[in-house]
Amino acid sequence: xxxxxxxxxxxxxxxxxGDEFCEACGGKVSPELKKxxxxxxxxxxxxxxxxxxSAQSTIGGLSVLFALGGVAFFxxxxxxxxxxxxxxTGVGDGELLAQAVAGASTVGxxxxxxxxxxxxxxxxxxxxxxAMLVLWMWSKRSLLPAIITALGIYVAVIxxxxxxxxxxxxxxxxxxxxxxxxxxxxxxAALASRRLELAR
Numbered sequence: 001x002x003x004x005x006x007x008x009x010x011x012x013x014x015x016x017x018g019d020e021f022c023e024a025c026g027g028k029v030s031p032e033l034k035k036x037x038x039x040x041x042x043x044x045x046x047x048x049x050x051x052x053x054s055a056q057s058t059i060g061g062l063s064v065l066f067a068l069g070g071v072a073f074f075x076x077x078x079x080x081x082x083x084x085x086x087x088x089t090g091v092g093d094g095e096l097l098a099q100a101v102a103g104a105s106t107v108g109x110x111x112x113x114x115x116x117x118x119x120x121x122x123x124x125x126x127x128x129x130x131a132m133l134v135l136w137m138w139s140k141r142s143l144l145p146a147i148i149t150a151l152g153i154y155v156a157v158i159x160x161x162x163x164x165x166x167x168x169x170x171x172x173x174x175x176x177x178x179x180x181x182x183x184x185x186x187x188x189a190a191l192a193s194r195r196l197e198l199a200r
Contacts (some may be wrong), residue, residue: 006036055147056139058186062150062179063132069175070125078118085114128157144190151183 005014013024017037021028029037093108104110131153139146158176162169 055186055189059136066125066129074122081114147186147190
């Protein structure tokens, strides 16, 4: 529940909104103090109402970022892998690699992995963008479950990627931390919005 208070005019102790008398000294709460408490209560409602929009904006913004980031990373990875593929030109697919690279032991397997990687990155980011878009629409009806689900999906994708390829955990670590912090902030905002609803 949203609670606001102001000092009692008689003893200076806190008087809460809705109080008729000061709990400390028993003095009657003046009309002026009631008005001040009412104004503070309304201001806190307006402040907390902004939290709901903040949480929704976080999910919607992430949907856009994943879509744009996916396209950008697709072209960056395709360009980088194109250089690596150029070095493999003329080498037979059956040739064994000196050491396994990304789980590939032959040139053919490595070539296939390099060709697939940009599309895998694009697919994953577009999946996340679509998931966040769906959650953004859901957040208009159920904000807190939507933002918690968004955080859960993102963390699950990171963990799954790390289990499949441990080195991926460190790739784009700054972006991952920023996204997790943004979602965590969104959860806090949704909780604040929920408290506002309960206070009504």
